[in-house]
Amino acid sequence: MAERTLPSGFDHATPKTEPYENVAPIVSSYNERIRPVLDALDNLRRLNIMKEGIQLPTIVVVGHQSSGKSSVLESLAGISLPRGQGICTRVPLVIRLKNHSVPKPELELEYNDKHVPTDEDHVSEAICDATDELAGHGNGISNTPLTLIVKKNGVPDLTLIDLPGITRVAIKGQAKDIYDQIVNIIMEYIRPQESIILNVLPATDDFPTCESITMSQSVDKTGERTLAVVTKVDLWPQGLHEKITADDVNIGLGYVCVRNRIGEESYEEAREEEAKLFNTNALLSNIDKSIVGIPALAEKLVQIQAVSISKLLPEIVKKINDKLASQLSKLEKFPRKLTSLVDVISAFMHIFGLARESLSKILLRGEFDEYPDDKQMHCTARLVEMLDQYSNDLRKGSESDAENKFLMEEIRVLEETKRIGLPNFIPRTAFLTRLGHKVKAISCMSIEFIDKLWDYLEEVVMAVLKHHSEHYHQLQTCTKLVGRKLIDKMKEKSMKYMKEVLEMEKLTDYTCSPEYTMEYNKLIANRHNLVERVNAISPQIYANASGVIKVAATSPINVGFGEIQVSHLSQYITLLPQAFDLKVRLAAYWKIVLERLIDNTAKHMQFSIFNLLNEDVGYEVLKDMVSSSGGGIERLFEETPSVSVKRDELNRSIKVLKESKEVMASIIDKISTNGN
Numbered sequence: 001m002a003e004r005t006l007p008s009g010f011d012h013a014t015p016k017t018e019p020y021e022n023v024a025p026i027v028s029s030y031n032e033r034i035r036p037v038l039d040a041l042d043n044l045r046r047l048n049i050m051k052e053g054i055q056l057p058t059i060v061v062v063g064h065q066s067s068g069k070s071s072v073l074e075s076l077a078g079i080s081l082p083r084g085q086g087i088c089t090r091v092p093l094v095i096r097l098k099n100h101s102v103p104k105p106e107l108e109l110e111y112n113d114k115h116v117p118t119d120e121d122h123v124s125e126a127i128c129d130a131t132d133e134l135a136g137h138g139n140g141i142s143n144t145p146l147t148l149i150v151k152k153n154g155v156p157d158l159t160l161i162d163l164p165g166i167t168r169v170a171i172k173g174q175a176k177d178i179y180d181q182i183v184n185i186i187m188e189y190i191r192p193q194e195s196i197i198l199n200v201l202p203a204t205d206d207f208p209t210c211e212s213i214t215m216s217q218s219v220d221k222t223g224e225r226t227l228a229v230v231t232k233v234d235l236w237p238q239g240l241h242e243k244i245t246a247d248d249v250n251i252g253l254g255y256v257c258v259r260n261r262i263g264e265e266s267y268e269e270a271r272e273e274e275a276k277l278f279n280t281n282a283l284l285s286n287i288d289k290s291i292v293g294i295p296a297l298a299e300k301l302v303q304i305q306a307v308s309i310s311k312l313l314p315e316i317v318k319k320i321n322d323k324l325a326s327q328l329s330k331l332e333k334f335p336r337k338l339t340s341l342v343d344v345i346s347a348f349m350h351i352f353g354l355a356r357e358s359l360s361k362i363l364l365r366g367e368f369d370e371y372p373d374d375k376q377m378h379c380t381a382r383l384v385e386m387l388d389q390y391s392n393d394l395r396k397g398s399e400s401d402a403e404n405k406f407l408m409e410e411i412r413v414l415e416e417t418k419r420i421g422l423p424n425f426i427p428r429t430a431f432l433t434r435l436g437h438k439v440k441a442i443s444c445m446s447i448e449f450i451d452k453l454w455d456y457l458e459e460v461v462m463a464v465l466k467h468h469s470e471h472y473h474q475l476q477t478c479t480k481l482v483g484r485k486l487i488d489k490m491k492e493k494s495m496k497y498m499k500e501v502l503e504m505e506k507l508t509d510y511t512c513s514p515e516y517t518m519e520y521n522k523l524i525a526n527r528h529n530l531v532e533r534v535n536a537i538s539p540q541i542y543a544n545a546s547g548v549i550k551v552a553a554t555s556p557i558n559v560g561f562g563e564i565q566v567s568h569l570s571q572y573i574t575l576l577p578q579a580f581d582l583k584v585r586l587a588a589y590w591k592i593v594l595e596r597l598i599d600n601t602a603k604h605m606q607f608s609i610f611n612l613l614n615e616d617v618g619y620e621v622l623k624d625m626v627s628s629s630g631g632g633i634e635r636l637f638e639e640t641p642s643v644s645v646k647r648d649e650l651n652r653s654i655k656v657l658k659e660s661k662e663v664m665a666s667i668i669d670k671i672s673t674n675g676n
């Protein structure tokens with residue numbers, strides 16, 4: 001619905017009350033225009049739109065217990081409300097006054113979906129009965145509102161909410177925390193910026209120490225939405241004029257002083273007495289006439305209400321539309337209620353289709369729009385990081401034998417694999433033994449990598465399956481079990497593959513890569529240099545003072561393996577060429593082995609992910625259902641109670657918002673038509 005504003009003049013019209021002196025019905029011609037809007041707002045209130053987080057412009061009456069709140073309201077309405085000493089108002093009482101030309105006033109109470117007609121003589125009693133029903137007999141309070149609709153000739157068109165009065169002392173039949181309960185209710189009503197606070201202050205009280213003032217100031221610091229009504233001026237007229245002129249308590253909307261009905265006075269008598277008091281009392285007569293008496297209060301309230309409504313109406317329409325759109329989109333994403341086998345099967349296929357698509361996006365295609373902020377689910381990047389880490393670990397792990405003295409590992413192997421035969425041949429077993437050692441040294445890293453990879457994939461797969469089956473508890477449990485089984489099965493396959501790869505590397509030394517020969521030739525060219533250098537050391541061998549043979553230290557040399565000390569090799573001069581050859585072959589070949597291992601692991605990872613996505617989890621879930629507990633596929637889709645509660649709540653909220661939207665549309669149309 002397009003946002004419409006109120007026609008011009010709606011909020012500027014000056015209400016016309018009858019002259020005070022006539023003590024005429026408190027009614028304004030302005031009511032004619034505001035009434036449809038008030039009716040609409042009442043309908044919204046009845047629909048409980050506040051529950052949807054949309055606040056309505058409301059006049060809320062607050063004050064101490066027995067400050068005279070109900071008396072003010074009954075003066076405005078011209079009807080008897082429960083009043084007296086002690087707690088009278090025990091529930092929020094919404095009073096809707098409608099000026100109407102009915103010959104006889106019509107009164108009705110609404111609460112708990114009930115409509116109870118009443119009349120002027122019995123309204124007080126009816127309110128007490130309804131209050132007992134809502135808040136229990138005794139003196140307890142409740143936050144369930146009670147609405148009183150008064151259709152009467154001459155009342156101002158106003159909606160006000162009377163709240164329980166503030167008291168610190170719990171009396172018989174009241175909970176110990178009665179004060180907190182009352183404060184909570186009051187705060188709930190006065191906190192919204194849309195509320196106008198009507199603060200009822202007895203003239204007998206010192207305003208700055210009134211708790212109702214402290215409370216309203218806590219939510220309305222500037223006082224721009226607070227109006228003060230001073231009651232009981234007949235009891236304590238002294239200093240009243242000074243008090244309201246000084247305005248120590250920062251009342252933005254001003255003060256109105258009133259004298260309510262006392263004892264069994266009629267309303268007409270009460271108004272006459274009030275007028276007499278403000279005209280004749282020496283201490284009160286100098287107070288500006290525009291801020292004294294119930295008619296002035298009515299006029300002011302009607303005016304404030306109109307301004308507040310005109311300011312807030314477009315905002316309310318917008319809020320209703322926004323909230324409705326957001327609730328509809330939530331409902332769209334919510335799972336449908338499954339009522340037949342066809343529904344269940346189609347939901348089943350839908351869920352697993354979505355889960356597979358999500359996994360394919362994050363694991364293969366690198367699209368993570370479904371998880372923009374969860375880095376753990378940006379899988380392609382995380383997998384590459386894991387592979388890089390693995391590759392670094394392998395390279396670092398392979399350097400560990402550098403701690404041993406240069407060529408000593410090779411010499412030891414050659415000594416242990418020597419056999420009868422021509423010299424200068426490297427026994428193949430020597431090469432394979434060294435290769436086996438090296439492969440063994442990095443094996444645990446490869447196994448750990450597979451472990452880590454599948455732990456990560458399990459985490460991702462579980463998160464995706466959980467997300468897509470979240471509304472169906474049984475399905476989620478079953479999917480979790482099946483998903484875990486599947487991952488275990490695939491992890492086992494991966495482990496087997498890795499172990500086989502490692503065994504193959506140990507068993508056979510083969511490569512067709514020319515890189516190997518190139519690297520071998522490059523490194524073996526240093527052999528002559530090394531042998532010459534070690535030969536040159538021999539004459540430097542000497543015996544120290546205790547007769548131990550020592551070799552004089554020489555400067556390090558570089559024979560393709562960084563700067564190394566070679567003096568320890570002088571004792572192994574005959575094995576030196578073979579040992580160096582063995583070292584060089586292994587170094588050239590090891591490069592190939594590592595590259596092959598890393599490349600194959602990457603390809604295996606990708607292949608496993610493909611296979612994982614091709615696994616039909618849905619089928620496995622079905623199989624599991626048939627073979628184990630049984631109960632059929634329908635059982636999987638039994639909703640958790642919280643899901644159905646949430647769906648019902650969403651549907652209820654949408655219904656309320658749709659009705660509210662209609663209410664607002666009709667009222668804006670009406671205003672536009674009247675305004676034209």
Ligand SMILES: Nc1nc2c(ncn2[C@@H]2O[C@H](COP(=O)(O)OP(=O)(O)OP(=O)(O)O)[C@@H](O)[C@H]2O)c(=O)[nH]1
Pocket residue numbers: 063064065066067068069070071072082083084085086087088089163164165166231232233234235258259260261262263
């Ligand atoms: N003399 C005099 N008495 C008043 C005036 N206003 C209220 N009272 C009396 O003060 C007492 C309390 O008035 P209520 O209207 O019940 O006060 P309340 O704030 O609604 O009380 P709770 O709802 O219980 O918090 C009643 O006996 C009224 O008759 C007034 O202007 N002058």
